[in-house]
Amino acid sequence: MIRLRIQVAHWPHRALVLTDTPRPDCRDCDGEGGFEHPYGDHNGEYAGTDWEPCGCWNENRRWPLMPLPRRPRCLRRRDTGRDPWGPDGSPMPYRDNDPISDGPLGNAPFGYSPESLQREALYAELDNAGVDLGAYDRRIVDWIAGWDFPTVATIASLIRRAGRAPQ
Numbered sequence: 001m002i003r004l005r006i007q008v009a010h011w012p013h014r015a016l017v018l019t020d021t022p023r024p025d026c027r028d029c030d031g032e033g034g035f036e037h038p039y040g041d042h043n044g045e046y047a048g049t050d051w052e053p054c055g056c057w058n059e060n061r062r063w064p065l066m067p068l069p070r071r072p073r074c075l076r077r078r079d080t081g082r083d084p085w086g087p088d089g090s091p092m093p094y095r096d097n098d099p100i101s102d103g104p105l106g107n108a109p110f111g112y113s114p115e116s117l118q119r120e121a122l123y124a125e126l127d128n129a130g131v132d133l134g135a136y137d138r139r140i141v142d143w144i145a146g147w148d149f150p151t152v153a154t155i156a157s158l159i160r161r162a163g164r165a166p167q
């Protein structure tokens, strides 16, 4: 039996995946999904652990749904107001957010915006595009509004471009 769940995968990159999951009441693996076999080197020292998946699920049954943004740089930056990659940890030069693009994006838009403003921007674009929204649409838009600025600004740009009357 397949037990499909939506999970956040961290490899090869952060993404939402639909995946088979171990049976929680499995008597072989206790719902762990597999068994660890520590092995040693030629001196008998611990050298690593092999992972053997349990037969109660199939870890290869896994379908990517959508990529998730990496933790935005601006969040890290907010901790100290300093750019950890700067030559001497000097404060980042001030820079405005990139505006929502009217055309195709070749690079990630730069910026940071609080969730409330991102939500406003998304609803404004949807409104301008004349999109009718149901309760579940709004739930998803609210969820997307919590993502990092480059993701939200790109989605907002896509809505804008998709909603533009053909010329």
Ligand SMILES: [Zn+2]
Pocket (backbone or CB within 6 Å): 022, 023, 026, 027, 028, 029, 030, 031, 032, 033, 034, 054, 055, 056, 057
């Ligand atoms: Zn099992």
